[in-house]
Amino acid sequence: MTRKLTSPAMSKCILCYSCMLACARVNYRSHSVTRCALKIRTAGGMSGKYAADICRSCERPTCAYVCPTGAMAAKDGGGARLIKSKCIGCQKCVEACKINYLQFDDELKLPLMCTHCGICVKFCPHGCIKISEPKDGNGGEI
Amino acid sequence: MLYQNYIRVLYIDLNSKKIRFEHREDLCEYIGGSGVSSKLFSELVKYGADPLAPEQPVVFAIGPMSTIFPVCTKAVCSFFSPQTGEYGESHAGGRLAMAIRLANTDAIVITGRAESPVYITIKPDDIIFHDAEALWDLKVSESGQYMRAMAGAPGNRSIIRIGPAGANLVPTACINVDTYRHFGRLGAGAVFGSKNLKGLVICGEKDFTIKNPAEYNKIYSEIYDKATKTTLMAKYHELGTPKNVLPLNKINALPAYNLKKSNYEFAEKISGEAFAEEVLQRKVSCSGCPIGCVHVGGLRKLFDAGYEYESNGVSYDHELVFSLGSQLGIKNTTGVLNLINETEEVGLDAISCGVILGFMTEALERGDISVSETLVDLKFGDIDRYLEAIRHIAVPPNGFYRDIGRGLFNFTAKKGGGAYQYALQLGGLEISGYFTGPAHLIGGMTGIRHSHLDNAGYSIDQKLLKDAANLSAKTIAEKIVAEEVVRSVYTSLVICLFAREVYDLETVCRALSTIDIKKTPEELNAVSSKILRNKLDIRAKMGFDLKNYPLASRYFETPSPYGLIKKEFTDEIIGHYKELIGRI
Incomplete structure (x- = not known):
């Protein structure tokens, strides 16, 4: 868990x-x-x-599913973790968040996961x- | 500015609706908060002109520790008080300090007068002047709703605004801060009104990178634990400041019925315990404070037959339980909340408002004023009549209310002063909720903003009480001056004064060092004296002289915890005070 x-x-x-x-x-x-x-x-x-x-650690983490680079990786048991080195800042994860939780930091060019x-x-x-x-x-x- | 060698000042000119920023290296020696705001104020004030003249400045400032250390939550406002005609300074919490920081600003200076009513949105990269004509005379809550909806700046914002009292230039009007907090005393609301300024929306997202994370996180945790896991601040969260009601009453230190009494027979009905058990709904914090001292009570009012009720959350604390409770003979928590709610909505300073109402009630009893002037036959304990009078103070229907709204000192001075020896003011400002003894009286009279928090005279009285037989005027004066000096540094940093015991000067210095401000306790004490001296000079230039504020005979006729206070003894304290303060 x-x-x-x-x-x-x-x-x-x-x-x-x-x-x-x-x-x-x-x-x-x-x-x-x-x-x-x-x-x-x-x-x-x-x-x-x-x-x-x-972050509600969705069982089916759409933020991870839509990530084109695998930066947002689904975790066993729900939720996702961000692998910063793989993130290209496309913000697809932010758009996919089911509850509009995820925010993007323009300066860091990363989602605040x-x-x-x-x-x-x-x-x-x-x-x-x-x-x-x-x-x-x-x-x-x- | 954090990690910079300057204070970033935003200047707003309402005449031209133009702004500019200045990076003031020279202001760093004043630390921030009240040190910086009073210095900026002193540079721009027009001493000879009316406090409500358009050119007069109103200044806001935060300090280097604001929001980034626990319980450092206040913003300071400096202005020319239309009530006392001398230096005005008021402090408020809520989200304002955090919002000013996120807006990438340390201080805001506003001068001039807008051609028509405006409110202003302040962001790190934009300043917007909004038309506030439609909001101008709306009550505080309604104004807040519109500003929230129309400002278009969701997030960590602060919304400050005036109500009808400020719009009508009533010199006891306040500025409401984020619904539950206020720049309450000395008439900052009228200053906004005189500038055609309904309010400010302040917001931003400025990030500040922590430079020394290991040291900073360590001291942050240490202070956080001290504030939350020791008993130092527990009372502020549990019952809040109304916890004082019963202990004060027990020692004959709770003013009641316009201080005809110092012991209130219904104290238990409006005690902190009664409020908590009967009406307490929630506790709220200022941003960055884990204590939650703001106590909000539920006010449920029947407004029509057929079980038609309205409900509202109203914040209460000790001062208001006094001014709109024991001072007026109110016998239940709902009655007090009702009066607080009305005062909040019209945007009056709730302490001055209650003390004024108590005075009016006694003046009517004595026949010194008449119902033809007050329009309401006020009686101690009669809530509905007080509600009506509050509305009249905020929106004066006649010359009497125009005069009484200027505060008791101005009112009685106009009527000949000496005849009204039951007008409860100290240094031109209505008293707060203590009648602890001589230190409170002289502390209020001499304090830089005539607040009980300037030098905590009420606390000095209570600490000295155990050795009352050996009370020394010189000792009292020394303690008042020493406390006023040291508090200047706390109000400059700007640490909530409730956290005074959490932040000893050694802790303050360790915290400051993690944000690259190197000071010793001795250096802070020296700066503190300099800041206080600057404020004393300001008010001296405005003509402040203690001899113009004799103590009303009421203070010597009602028993205090020390029995009857002797006028000669207070004169002796004043003598010592003058000598000591002259050395600052």
């Missing part, structure tokens, strides 16, 4: 962006929340609902997002 990010408790979200900042910091060496592989957004301003745009590393989960103060942990014999979450 591959690690899988989920957002089971977004009603607890306080919109602190700590998850996005952590991803930007650790995965993209960036201070900016615009360069990270997940997005917490509002629907109707701060008084509306808060939603998490995250989640690696399901779990750093965002570590910095979420309220457990709004979780990641399944394969080492856990019960398939539990951290």
